[in-house]
Amino acid sequence: MRNQYRWLLYLYPQVWRARYGEEFLALLEACPFSLWILWDICLGAIDAHLHLEVVMGRGSGMANRLRTTEVMVFCAYIGLVVAGLAFGKMVEYDDFQALLSSNTGVAITYWTLYGGALAALLAVLVGGLPLAFAAARYAITTKRWRLLSLFAVPPISLAVWVGYLFLIIALQLANNNLLATPLLLQVVVVGLFAGLFGLAAITSTAAVSLAVVQSTISEKLFRFARIPALLTALAMVVMVVAVLVYGLLARAANPPLFAGDNGVLATNTTVSWLAILATMTLATTVAVAALIWGAWSGSGAPRSQTLISQQTS
Amino acid sequence: MTDLGHFSDTALLIMASLAGTSRHGYAIMEDIEAFAHVRLGPGTLYGALARLEQRGWIEPLPIQDRRRPYRLTAAGAAALREQLVHLQQVAHLGVGRLASL
Numbered sequence: 001m002r003n004q005y006r007w008l009l010y011l012y013p014q015v016w017r018a019r020y021g022e023e024f025l026a027l028l029e030a031c032p033f034s035l036w037i038l039w040d041i042c043l044g045a046i047d048a049h050l051h052l053e054v055v056m057g058r059g060s061g062m063a064n065r066l067r068t069t070e071v072m073v074f075c076a077y078i079g080l081v082v083a084g085l086a087f088g089k090m091v092e093y094d095d096f097q098a099l100l101s102s103n104t105g106v107a108i109t110y111w112t113l114y115g116g117a118l119a120a121l122l123a124v125l126v127g128g129l130p131l132a133f134a135a136a137r138y139a140i141t142t143k144r145w146r147l148l149s150l151f152a153v154p155p156i157s158l159a160v161w162v163g164y165l166f167l168i169i170a171l172q173l174a175n176n177n178l179l180a181t182p183l184l185l186q187v188v189v190v191g192l193f194a195g196l197f198g199l200a201a202i203t204s205t206a207a208v209s210l211a212v213v214q215s216t217i218s219e220k221l222f223r224f225a226r227i228p229a230l231l232t233a234l235a236m237v238v239m240v241v242a243v244l245v246y247g248l249l250a251r252a253a254n255p256p257l258f259a260g261d262n263g264v265l266a267t268n269t270t271v272s273w274l275a276i277l278a279t280m281t282l283a284t285t286v287a288v289a290a291l292i293w294g295a296w297s298g299s300g301a302p303r304s305q306t307l308i309s310q311q312t313s
Numbered sequence: 314m315t316d317l318g319h320f321s322d323t324a325l326l327i328m329a330s331l332a333g334t335s336r337h338g339y340a341i342m343e344d345i346e347a348f349a350h351v352r353l354g355p356g357t358l359y360g361a362l363a364r365l366e367q368r369g370w371i372e373p374l375p376i377q378d379r380r381r382p383y384r385l386t387a388a389g390a391a392a393l394r395e396q397l398v399h400l401q402q403v404a405h406l407g408v409g410r411l412a413s414l
Contacts, residue, residue: 020359026379027338027355037354044356054363 005029008038011045016055052214066222069294070127071209072286073229077124078205079283080236082198084117086264087243087276093262096250105249113242120235127228132208135215147214153207157200164196190265233291236284243280247273323353323361328370328385328393335374335384338362365389 005028009021031037048055053064090096091110100107132151139148168189251258251270263272330336330344338358346352362383365371370389374382385393 016363020363022379023338023376023381024355024359027342027358030339031342031355040354040356042356044354044360047356047360048363054367 012048016048063219063222069290070225070229072290075205076283076287080280082201083276083279095257103253109242109246116235116239120232123228123231127225130221131212134217135211138215150207150211154204157204161196161200233287240280240284331385335382337380337382
């Protein structure tokens with residue numbers, strides 16, 4: 001009977017299993033099994049993974065709230081960076097560069113975008129690096145090698161992507177002209193290139209975020225990262241507005257430019273611009289919403305709802 | 314109790330169940346079903362138990378036959394009392410207003 005449910009325990013984090021595993025198993029054996037029970041256990045496992053601090057007994061509510069907010073801002077920032085890189089790729093063509101030198105409005109928005117990107121990058125580095133170092137130090141001092149291995153994901157992802165890039169270059173050299181190959185093959189090669197980049201960005205962001213979430217880090221560092229997180233979100237807003245205005249001005253100045261197929265992966269330029277703008281807007285909304293949530297939940301709710309929490313906080 | 318998010322109602326039921334005596338997980342589930350007609354799932358129950366334990370409102374007792382009983386702490390009892398008094402005030406107010414309809 002015991003082994004029948006033991007596999008369900010593996011849905012939960014190791015630290016949770018160590019604390020509650022045996023008694024939880026005893027409870028499961030007493031409950032008549034049903035799909036509803038299975039669903040409830042799955043939700044409980046997700047909750048345990050997301051709120052590991054509950055079992056580890058580390059950090060205050062404030063620290064956990066700041067942690068969630070800052071990790072969400074970081075993830076949103078990476079989403080915006082990926083879209084921003086696509087935008088950079090789109091406007092590198094000669095026609096766009098010519099417009100940049102001839103149209104003051106386009107030039108101002110373009111350099112505003114770069115200024116925003118630089119400000120956001122600096123803010124993320126200032127706020128994020130101390131947290132990443134603290135998480136790595138925690139993993140080393142507590143000998144949590146699985147946690148430490150999460151930091152290997154970004155360089156490995158980058159290496160895979162760069163490896164594929166070298167493979168494409170080698171193929172190009174071998175075939176002399178990759179563009180002469182069938183269209184389907186080109187789509188597969190370039191699609192894989194873009195897909196691997198996206199996958200690398202997602203896995204790297206998730207790995208670093210998970211490392212920070214699962215580590216015990218001083219509340220001071222999270223408090224310190226509040227201002228950089230706010231600055232990152234503000235810079236993201238500036239970048240979104242810059243991309244919007246850039247597109248409108250460039251389109252007004254040279255309409256045929258947006259009718260061509262100079263977009264990402266040779267797609268329609270207008271569609272690419274709109275997709276990039278939508279992605280950046282979504283990422284920025286997530287960052288701003290995370291900051292508002294963090295500030296709102298930190299400010300407290302009406303007394304009628306917080307009788308008990310006030311007493312123990 | 315808003316700190317407990319969607320576990321706040323469950324937490325109140327668990328604390329009410331532990332108000333009289335110590336109980337293990339399955340006994341808490343049975344008791345809550347009996348007095349509140351609410352059937353808690355194991356995942357929900359342990360999510361709330363972990364949070365209550367983290368806040369120091371309940372404490373685990375030595376394990377007995379693979380089952381671990383929990384009991385209310387003094388801080389938990391005070392928190393529960395205040396919350397119940399508040400709910401009583403709300404109920405009294407609501408009933409009073411209904412009577413005037």
